[in-house]
Amino acid sequence: MSKVRWNVGDFVFKHLTMLFAFGVLSLVFLMGYEMYAGSALTITKFGWNFLATSTWDPVQDEYGALPLIFGTLLSSFLALLLALPLSIGVAIFLSELAPRWLERPFSFLVELLAAIPSIVYGLWGIFVLVPWLRQSIQPWLASHFSSLPFFKGPAYGFGMLAAALILAVMVLPIIASISRDVLQAIPNLQREAALGLGATRWESTKIILSTAKSGILGATLLGLGRAVGETMAVTMVIGNRSEISASLFSPGYSMASVIANEFAEATSKMYTSALIEVAFVLFVLTIVLNALARLIVWSVTRRFKTT
Amino acid sequence: MTTNEKLYFFWRKTKNNAMLVFSMACLLVAVTPLVLIFSYTLLQGISALNLDFFIQMPKPVGETGGGMANAIVGTGILIGLGALIGLPVGIMAGIYLAEYGDNPFAAATRFLADVLSGIPSIVVGVVAYIIVVLPMKHFSAFAGGVALAILMIPTVTRTTEEMIRLVPQSYREAGLAIGIPRWKTTLRIILPTALKGITTGILLAIARAAGETAPLLFTALGNRFWSTAIDQPIGSLTVFIYDYSKAPFEDWIRQAWGAAFVLIALIFILSVIFRIVTRSRYAEH
Numbered sequence: 001m002s003k004v005r006w007n008v009g010d011f012v013f014k015h016l017t018m019l020f021a022f023g024v025l026s027l028v029f030l031m032g033y034e035m036y037a038g039s040a041l042t043i044t045k046f047g048w049n050f051l052a053t054s055t056w057d058p059v060q061d062e063y064g065a066l067p068l069i070f071g072t073l074l075s076s077f078l079a080l081l082l083a084l085p086l087s088i089g090v091a092i093f094l095s096e097l098a099p100r101w102l103e104r105p106f107s108f109l110v111e112l113l114a115a116i117p118s119i120v121y122g123l124w125g126i127f128v129l130v131p132w133l134r135q136s137i138q139p140w141l142a143s144h145f146s147s148l149p150f151f152k153g154p155a156y157g158f159g160m161l162a163a164a165l166i167l168a169v170m171v172l173p174i175i176a177s178i179s180r181d182v183l184q185a186i187p188n189l190q191r192e193a194a195l196g197l198g199a200t201r202w203e204s205t206k207i208i209l210s211t212a213k214s215g216i217l218g219a220t221l222l223g224l225g226r227a228v229g230e231t232m233a234v235t236m237v238i239g240n241r242s243e244i245s246a247s248l249f250s251p252g253y254s255m256a257s258v259i260a261n262e263f264a265e266a267t268s269k270m271y272t273s274a275l276i277e278v279a280f281v282l283f284v285l286t287i288v289l290n291a292l293a294r295l296i297v298w299s300v301t302r303r304f305k306t307t
Numbered sequence: 308m309t310t311n312e313k314l315y316f317f318w319r320k321t322k323n324n325a326m327l328v329f330s331m332a333c334l335l336v337a338v339t340p341l342v343l344i345f346s347y348t349l350l351q352g353i354s355a356l357n358l359d360f361f362i363q364m365p366k367p368v369g370e371t372g373g374g375m376a377n378a379i380v381g382t383g384i385l386i387g388l389g390a391l392i393g394l395p396v397g398i399m400a401g402i403y404l405a406e407y408g409d410n411p412f413a414a415a416t417r418f419l420a421d422v423l424s425g426i427p428s429i430v431v432g433v434v435a436y437i438i439v440v441l442p443m444k445h446f447s448a449f450a451g452g453v454a455l456a457i458l459m460i461p462t463v464t465r466t467t468e469e470m471i472r473l474v475p476q477s478y479r480e481a482g483l484a485i486g487i488p489r490w491k492t493t494l495r496i497i498l499p500t501a502l503k504g505i506t507t508g509i510l511l512a513i514a515r516a517a518g519e520t521a522p523l524l525f526t527a528l529g530n531r532f533w534s535t536a537i538d539q540p541i542g543s544l545t546v547f548i549y550d551y552s553k554a555p556f557e558d559w560i561r562q563a564w565g566a567a568f569v570l571i572a573l574i575f576i577l578s579v580i581f582r583i584v585t586r587s588r589y590a591e592h
Contacts, residue, residue: 013490014407020399024464025416027457028423031434038437089333097327106334108582113341115574117518119545120567123552124344127560169340176337200323222425229427231521232545236552256429256521263433264446264525279433283426290425294418 032283039277041270050277056242056253058262063274065281067242071252072282075160075234076227078248079167084220087172091179091216096191096205107177114173122236125166130157130237133165138249152247156239161248163238167227175223178297182215183208185301218296225289229282231256255282345571352568355561365531365547371558375566377533381448381542384535385527386517388452393459394509400460401467401505406493408468417465424461431457432522440526448534448541451527455516462515466508470501470585507581514577518570520545544570 036043042050042063053064090110094103134157141151186208194204209216239251240261255278266272359374366373400420404413435454440446474497482492498505523529528540529550535541544566551563 007488007490009488009490013493014403017399017403018407018412020396021403021413021416021464023396024400024423024460025412025419027460028419028426031426031430031457034434034437035430038433086333086337089330090337093330093334097330106338109338109341111582112575112578113345115515115518115578116344117515117520117545117567117570117574119518119520119548120348120571121344123548123563123567124347126552128343128347169344172337173341200319202323202326203319205326225425229425229429231427231429232549236549256427259429259433260521260524263436264528276433276437279430283430286426286430287422290422291418293425294421 028287032280032287035276035280035283039273039280041273042277045270050274051281054242054244056258058266058268058271061268061270063270063277065255065274065278067244068253068255068258068278069281070244071160071163071238072228072254072256075163075167075238075252075254076224078160078164079171079227080220080224082164082168083172083175083223087175087179087219087223088216090172090176091183092205092209094176095180095183096208097201107180110173110177114177118170118230118232121166121170122233125162125233125237129166130162133157133162137161142249149246150248153245153249155249156251158237158239158251159249160238160245160252163234163252163254164248166233166237167230170230170233171223171227174226175219178219178222179212179216182212182219182297182300185215185304186211187304212300214296215300218293218300221289221293221296225286225293228289229256229286231260235260255279348564348567348571351561351564352571355565356568360562360565364533369556371556373562375542375544375547375562377530378542378544378547378566379569380533380535381527381530382517382544384448384537384541385451385455385523385543386513388449388537389455389459389516390509390513391456392452393456394463396456397460397463397512398467398505398509400464402471402493402498404464404468405471406489406497417468420461420464423457424465427521428454428458428519429521432524432526435522435526443538445538446526446528446540447538448527449537451523451541451543452537454522454526455519458519458522459512459516462512463509466512467501467505470504470508471497473504474500503584507577507584510577511581514574518545518574520549524549 046053046063050063050065051069052066054066055062055064056067057063094106098106134155138151138155138157138161142155145151190208190211191204194207195201199207234254235257238254238257240253240257241251242253242258243250245252259275259279263272263275266275359372361374361379362376363372363374364376400416404417407413408417432454435450435457439450439453443450478496478500479492482496483489487495523543523546527543527546529546530540530542548563548566551559554560
């Protein structure tokens with residue numbers, strides 16, 4: 001028999017599994033649609049102003065998400081500022097400089113720590129980080145950098161600073177482990193070429209880094225996506241007040257934490273719709289970040305897989 | 308070598324060593340808070356656990372003692388529901404991606420599954436609220452299960468795919484060569500071979516789902532009383548941790564740490580098993 005035999009079982013099985021794959025694919029679109037439809041009330045009433053005004057007043061049914069977006073972006077940005085240099089350092093060490101026997105256990109440790117539930121980070125934040133900030137760090141910052149607008153006001157402990165710190169701790173393992181993967185995907189030929197020309201370990205690492213730049217950017221975006229969507233740990237330490245303030249000591253709010261705090265208690269239709277719209281904004285934001293990051297990481301690792 | 312060259316050489320070597328020390332310092336600084344969190348939770352958690360924690364119901368507000376029996380069962384029911392809904396979808400989609408996944412549609416699915424895994428769990432909770440709680444008109448364990456299912460699907464899909472891909476091509480060829488149809492080859496030869504990896508991957512996804520709080524807050528809601536009904540609100544370990552962490556009672560906070568310890572222990576044991584199983588797979592081939 002030279003022709004491929006057509007088999008009923010094969011046909012059914014292939015298309016059955018395909019149906020489920022299609023289910024996974026359409027899930028993303030379904031989620032987007034449901035949230036868009038669910039927030040129709042506030043979308044028609046406030047339009048783009050929803051994103052640009054800063055009154056969040058359930059009693060008057062006035063909703064502006066600007067302080068929430070500000071809080072999410074600021075806390076995530078600060079977290080990246082702290083975590084990024086450290087993660088790159090960790091990735092360089094694990095992939096370029098560390099002896100082989102050290103890499104395995106540390107990679108394993110980093111992976112395990114990435115799996116701790118965020119509620120546990122939050123618990124630690126409330127009972128260890130916040131008291132520590134209130135008693136030692138914030139008074140010290142206030143007395144040494146009193147001229148800066150960032151360290152003004154009473155030291156509650158709870159607030160933007162606590163949120164940024166806990167986020168930094170949480171995204172660090174993610175950025176570090178993906179950056180390490182990116183560095184390891186680069187062929188050894190490049191290292192050997194550099195070392196063969198008499199470069200030191202660090203000089204060869206610099207060359208590797210310039211090749212891995214876009215991959216590390218992808219890892220950073222993935223970390224940012226995680227930070228932006230992080231809910232419990234942030235809700236527990238950020239202070240939960242819908243305000244925009246330059247001071248990192250003052251309490252803030254984030255998109256995820258407003259949903260976590262208020263959704264179950266939202267009474268009016270408009271209130272629920274406003275919260276769903278916040279979720280929708282968060283959804284779009286994380287989709288864009290993740291899609292961008294995956295594309296970058298994919299293209300980098302694929303480029304080197306063939307060589 | 309002139310003195311200048313020697314100096315330059317020395318400078319380069321110094322810089323090299325300095326960067327080595329610097330990157331080691333990065334590792335130390337990065338790992339310290341994580342180790343602190345981990346060890347602090349273990350210490351607080353172990354001293355908080357006793358038999359009561361596992362078999363007693365929560366005591367009324369203000370009384371000390373009691374446990375989280377209902378929350379432990381609740382978490383079990385929630386992840387059970389999540390697995391029941393999410394696993395078939397994830398596994399079937401994973402089989403498709405691994406066995407027939409050489410086309411643009413599969414590439415798009417793979418990509419969106421990865422993107423899906425990056426969507427915040429709170430957003431998934433909102434979606435579960437819209438599609439389950441709103442039509443049913445009240446909070447329920449089922450809604451929580453749907454949320455957890457959506458969270459499990461991308462991980463299960465990708466793990467299943469990766470584990471099936473690890474099965475050598477020759478197994479497939481052997482099956483087809485003796486005239487077994489492709490679907491039977493997949494189900495009777497490929498899947499059993501990949502089963503160990505898939506199972507542990509699934510367990511890991513379930514353990515992660517057990518650690519989720521945000522999507523349960525307004526789907527399963529939480530419940531201080533004994534309930535196993537699927538259409539009623541149900542308590543879970545994570546929501547108990549959240550509620551107790553805000554409470555002014557020493558004893559509740561103690562129990563919150565206990566629950567945190569139980570969660571971490573669960574996730575860590577499964578992660579280690581996953582690591583061991585997948586490593587031996589890699590080693591075989």
